[in-house]
Amino acid sequence: GxxxxxxxxxxxxxxxxxxxxxxxxxxxxxxxxLDQVRADLxxxxxxxxxxVEQIIDEDDxxxxxxxxxxxxxxxxxxxxxxxxxxxxxxxxxxxxxxxxEQEVAEAARKAPSIESAVQLVMDSSWAPASQAQMxxxxxxxxxxxxxxxxxxxxxxxxxxxxxxxSAFGLFFDVEAEGQPVQISELRTASSPMRQASQRPLTVxxxxxxxxxxxxxxxxPGAWTPLAAxxxxxxxxxxxLDPEPSYGTIVxxxxxxxxxxxxxxxxxxxxxxxxxxxxxxxxxASDSDMMDEDFGGSQGDDDIAGQASRNFSPGExxxxxxxxxxxxxYTTTAPRFGQEPACVPVxxxxxxxxxxxxxxx
Numbered sequence: 383g384x385x386x387x388x389x390x391x392x393x394x395x396x397x398x399x400x401x402x403x404x405x406x407x408x409x410x411x412x413x414x415x416l417d418q419v420r421a422d423l424x425x426x427x428x429x430x431x432x433x434v435e436q437i438i439d440e441d442d443x444x445x446x447x448x449x450x451x452x453x454x455x456x457x458x459x460x461x462x463x464x465x466x467x468x469x470x471x472x473x474x475x476x477x478x479x480x481x482x483e484q485e486v487a488e489a490a491r492k493a494p495s496i497e498s499a500v501q502l503v504m505d506s507s508w509a510p511a512s513q514a515q516m517x518x519x520x521x522x523x524x525x526x527x528x529x530x531x532x533x534x535x536x537x538x539x540x541x542x543x544x545x546x547x548s549a550f551g552l553f554f555d556v557e558a559e560g561q562p563v564q565i566s567e568l569r570t571a572s573s574p575m576r577q578a579s580q581r582p583l584t585v586x587x588x589x590x591x592x593x594x595x596x597x598x599x600x601x602p603g604a605w606t607p608l609a610a611x612x613x614x615x616x617x618x619x620x621x622l623d624p625e626p627s628y629g630t631i632v633x634x635x636x637x638x639x640x641x642x643x644x645x646x647x648x649x650x651x652x653x654x655x656x657x658x659x660x661x662x663x664x665x666a667s668d669s670d671m672m673d674e675d676f677g678g679s680q681g682d683d684d685i686a687g688q689a690s691r692n693f694s695p696g697e698x699x700x701x702x703x704x705x706x707x708x709x710x711y712t713t714t715a716p717r718f719g720q721e722p723a724c725v726p727v728x729x730x731x732x733x734x735x736x737x738x739x740x741x742x
Contacts, residue, residue: 436546467491470499529561529704529739536563538735540700540707543621543658547729548573551586551650552659553710554731555594555696558639562740563704565637568609568649569628570733571619575655582613584652584716589637595646596696599711599726602718605648608633619658619732628733638740644708649731652716659712659729660699662691692728699730704739707731 431438470490493499530536556565568587587609590598598604609631616629631649639645651657693699693709700707709730714722 474499529559529702532561532739532741534738536704536737536739538700538702538705538707538737540730540732540734541660542623542626543571543619543732544660544662545621546573546575547659547661547727548575548655548657549659549712549727549729550652550654550656550716550723551648551713552657552729552731553595553599553646553648553713554699555596555644555646555708555710556637556639556735557644557706557708558641559701559704559706560641561704562641562742563639563737564740565639565705565735565737566633567736568631568633568647568733569736570616570631570649570657570731571626571628572616572653573655573658574618574620576618576653581653583611583615583656585609585611585614585631585656586648586650586717587631587633588648588650590646592645594644594696594708595648595710598646599713605646605718608635608637616657646710647731648713650713650716650718654724658732660693660732661727661729662693663699693730695728697728704737705735 432440467487467490470493471486474486474489489499489502493502572583586607588605589608590604591606595604611631614629614631617627619626619628637645637647649657695709695711697709698706699709707730709728711726712724712729714724714726
């Protein structure tokens with residue numbers, strides 16, 4: 383069945399799809415009849431609910447579509463809670479973990495339904511001035527500033543999360559650019575899918591003794607432990623958060639890299655939604671829905687279901703004057719040697735690295 387929180391997420395997706403289609407028509411895209419409008423909207427909503435966010439499976443989608451065909455009255459579990467401000471606020475907090483309490487309360491008080499409240503929070507978080515500075519589809523990369531002086535701390539910031547993708551953990555490579563560096567902390571976040579969990583996270587960080595980690599994902603002997611925390615938690619971050627915050631993993635010992643040296647890192651947690659990751663280069667989904675709402679182009683849509691912007695193994699994902707990160711496979715279980723609980727996919731690390739530039 384579908385609980386109230388999932389229903390709220392579904393209604394938000396329907397709202398975004400509807401607004402995107404309205405803008406398409408308003409910009410001069412011809413309407414091809416009611417049947418075509420219905421088919422377009424169903425396709426947008428299904429792709430986001432079933433394929434991208436995986437809130438429901440194909441069977442649930444078919445049941446919902448069948449229910450729509452039989453009645454214009456929404457099922458009870460999909461009706462918006464009206465008059466219950468606390469219920470609306472709870473659902474808004476789940477959808478927008480980094481929204482301020484004031485934004486959430488104001489949206490819940492003003493809006494007659496969860497759909498309207500979602501729109502108010504989105505409009506508040508992404509005002510035109512903010513969109514002009516950094517639209518949601520744009521990767522958030524560090525400014526091209528020179529590296530810090532030797533001995534001073536630097537902070538490497540990756541592009542922010544751009545979909546609902548998450549994993550137990552991730553293999554990825556890090557490379558020092560022109561100067562030797564010592565990495566002392568990793569910072570990352572968990573997916574909103576973990577928000578309802580009361581269990582603390584077990585977190586581990588491993589590094590290769592030398593060289594890239596590519597091809598060593600199932601070779602435990604090639605990895606050296608850098609951190610192990612038995613009871614931890616990370617902030618919740620979603621792809622709608624313009625200013626994400628991250629939790630810290632202290633590396634002990636720190637990871638030291640010579641200029642040009644590349645090493646593999648592996649972050650592992652005890653939850654399949656333990657860390658957020660990026661599975662593609664720019665946007666949450668290569669579809670008309672995302673194009674219209676978040677600044678993409680309709681000319682690069684997926685062909686025959688093949689994503690055109692997904693990462694390849696070992697692809698450069700983020701870089702600045704001090705460090706470069708490369709994509710790798712997600713981990714499929716909390717620890718090395720455990721039976722896989724999911725299928726690995728290629729993804730990029732999301733978060734921050736704290737480091738010092740060392741003297742030559």
